[in-house]
Amino acid sequence: MMQNDVTVNAADIARLADVGRAAVSNWRKRFEDFPRPVAGTASSPAFSLIEIEEWLRRHDRYVEVAPLERVWQRLRAITDDLRLGDAVAYAGGLLLLIHRDPSGWRKLARLDDDSLLQRIPVDVPAGVGVDAALIRAVADVGVAEGPVAAFDGICDRYVELHSRRLLATPPSIADVMAKIGGTSGATVLDPACGIGTLLIVSGASRALGQELNATAARLAAVRLEFHGSDGIVVDGDSLRADAFPGERVDVVICNPPFNERAWGYEELTSDPRWEYGLPPRGESELAWVQHCLSHVKPGGLVVIMMPGTAASRRPGRRVRGNLLRGGALRAIITLSAGAAPASSGAPDLWVLRRPEPDEQPPSDVLMVNAGEDLALAEGAWRAFCDGADLPGGSRTVRIIDLLDEEVDLTTSHRVASLDQPSAGFTALQDKTEALVKGVVSSLPALATAKRGDLPMTTIGELARAGVVTILQGPLRITAEGDLPMLTAKDLMLGRTPSGRTADAPGLVRIVAGDVIAPVVTGSGSAPRVMAESGAVLGPQLLLIRTDPDRLDPHFLAGCLRAAGGSSIRLGSSMRLDPRRTQLPRLTIEEQRRYGEAFRRLLAFEDATRAMREMSENLVAAGFDGLFDGTLRPE
Structure with missing residues (x-):
């Protein structure tokens, strides 16, 4: 090609x-x-x-391809997925050149192709194939649509393509976080800024950002300049290597990574940022909370996205209690499930305020069960600050009532004595009913058949025939770096890669269509077919890459699951020997039919897991409401 x-x-x-x-x-x-x-x-x-x-033209379905769309597809064609962010950043550099100096670009555009490539003052990233035709195409779109609109369009497509990897904050959530924080015209820091979404929405007079991923940091810097922000974005690990030591800002807004075990617990044990207690090893979010608090002035606000479980996990109860006692934690606002791209559950916004010296600690905290009503989130916070009547779905809770053995800050356990307290139960009921329908519809249609002896083969035989390639992740791998890594827990939960590592020899790169299986069956993990390329394979995982024209990957994953099924059902463990695993000899068309059935069964299993979590919340809300009188039997 x-x-x-x-x-x-x-x-x-x-x-x-x-x-x-x-x-x-x-x-x-x-x-x-x-x-x-x-x-x-x-x-x-x-x-x-x-x-x-x-x-499309032959079948009268053609819609003229917009120049921006054509440029986007050309950017995708000049490099691989791992370096696509670098290609987008390069396009941003070209568009910035036009934005800053339109007349200078017009002079460059008159040069021949060779001279243009030599004179263009934008460095070409390694692994990105740039030619004069691409430069002119990007510039033409920038001139026609405006450099800012052109780059926003390219970034939107990049985020859409890599939504699972980038975990960009949805614009509506970013907007409400900025409004709660009162960021307009303020000095604002985001220590996990990604591609700069929160900083851009903030309307800050001065924006500071730090991001672990160097490519994302470059994109954030370019976006801030396009949007006229006075900003500084630095790449690096905010917890281990703070780029702004001693800097105190008006507001910190942040959507940090969730569930990071390798956040630096060992080397940061005595860090002075832990004013409210050493964050437990498994509570990285509480490290981010205190890092953010360390960067605001007295009276300054922190608005941070948190997983819902951070409000109640037992290891974090000491830090939560100290945040309450010290008057730092001012509000917990629960959003709808999936509002945070890093979690399928319902996340919370924690609003914190750095106390003034000698300030009397407050006696209460705001709790809001906003769900999808983001206007409620902002309105309740404003009413709380102004001392006005709170809207339905929110209430103040005495801090002394929260300081029990668990220090459970889950809003659904507290926002129950309202005019319409059953709203939380009703919303959960509606979601549960919708989930039940989805669970049933995900089951494949399977017909009974007489048992027959099918000719069999083994994965080992297929490997010798060149149909499959079997690879295993390293036994040990560094937990530091910006390269996404699929972990055994990610495989078990069916989520996107949450681990991070540094590039090194011997790493196994995952390609879309690869089958990933656990080395030890019975751990709760099921073999899965990867939908995206780019991550590396973590320890205790196997990768089997197929020739898709000869072996369907979903069919293979189903056969691997069936081979380890007994150990999964019995809760026992056994080491998987993929080469001995048997599978029927079927045509590729039959494999695909079976593979689709296997895929839907796995989707059913994932849906029932979510159903169990949802049902527990529904039952708890029902018991609480019936007990305190806010619900009654009809």
Whole structure:
């Protein structure tokens, strides 16, 4: 495939043709002349943009490709997924050049291609293939749409493509965090700024950011300059290597990574930031809370996203209690499930205030069960600050009532004596009913059949035939760095990679379509097919890469699951020997039918796990409401 033959995936085609992704899938099945994939995997194929455009024209479905869309696809074509952020940052540098000096760009644009490549004052990142045609295409879009709008559009597509890896704060959540913090015109810090979403929304007069991922930090810096912010963004680990030591700002807003065990517990044990107690090893979020508090002036606010479990986990109760006693924790606002990209549960916004010297500690704290009503979150905080009547779904709770053995700050346990206290129960009930329907619909349709002896093969035989490649993650791997790593727990929970490591020889890179299985079965983990490329394989995991034209990865994952099924059901453990694992000899078409059934069974299992968590919350809300009189039987 030539470099200028840009590729697109199913989502791109849907956007080009202004249809849903299901329509694209239907076209592939119905039309024999639909273009064949030229790259990608069986589960995530890539097609030639030129061939797709020709096909859409032949079938009268063509919608003219916008220049911005074409530039985006060209950026994707010049590098791999791991370096795509560098390509986006390079495009940002070009657009900044036009933004700062339009007349200077017009002079450069008149040069021939070789001279342009030599004279353009933007460094080309390693591994990114840039030519004069790409530079001119990016510039043309910048001139036509405006450099700011052009770069925002490119960033939006980058975030959409890498949403699981970037974990960008949704704009609506970022907006309410900024409003609660009162960031407009203030000096604002975000110590885990990602690509700068919170800092841009803040409207700060001076914005400071730090981000572990160097590429994301570069993007954040470019975005801040485009939006006219006086900002500094530094790459690095905020907890281990604070880029702004001693800096005190008006407001800190932050959406830190959740559930980071390798956050620096050992080397930071005696750190002076832990005014409210040493954060337990498994409570990285409480380290972030205190890091943020250390950077605000007396009377300054911190608005930080927290996983819902941080309000009640037993190891963190001492720090939570000290935050309450010291008057630092002022509000806990529960949002809807999935509001934080790092968690599928319902996260909380913690609002903290650094006490003034000799200030009398407050006697109460605000609790809000906002769910999807973000206006309630902001309105309740404003009413609380102004001493006005609180809206429904919120209340103040005496701090002394929270300082028991558990120091449980879960809002659903406290926001119950309101005019409409059953709202929380009703909302959970609606979500549970919707989840039940989804659980049932995820089951595959399976028909009974007579047991038959199918010819079998083994993965070892397939490996010798070149159909599969088997790799294993390193036994030991450093927990420091900015390279995403899939852990055994990620595999068990079916979530995106949460680990981090540094690039080193011997690492196994995951590609979309790879099958990942636990080394030891019976741990609760199930083999899964990866949907995205880019992460590396963590310890205690196996990777099996298939030739998708000869072996369907979902079929393989199902066979591996069936092979370890008895140990999973009995709770026993055994080491998986993938080469001895047997699987039926089926045609690729039959494999895909079975693979789809296996995939849906795994989706059913994931849904029932979420159902168990939801049902526990529903039952607890029902008992609490019936006990305190805010619910009654009909």
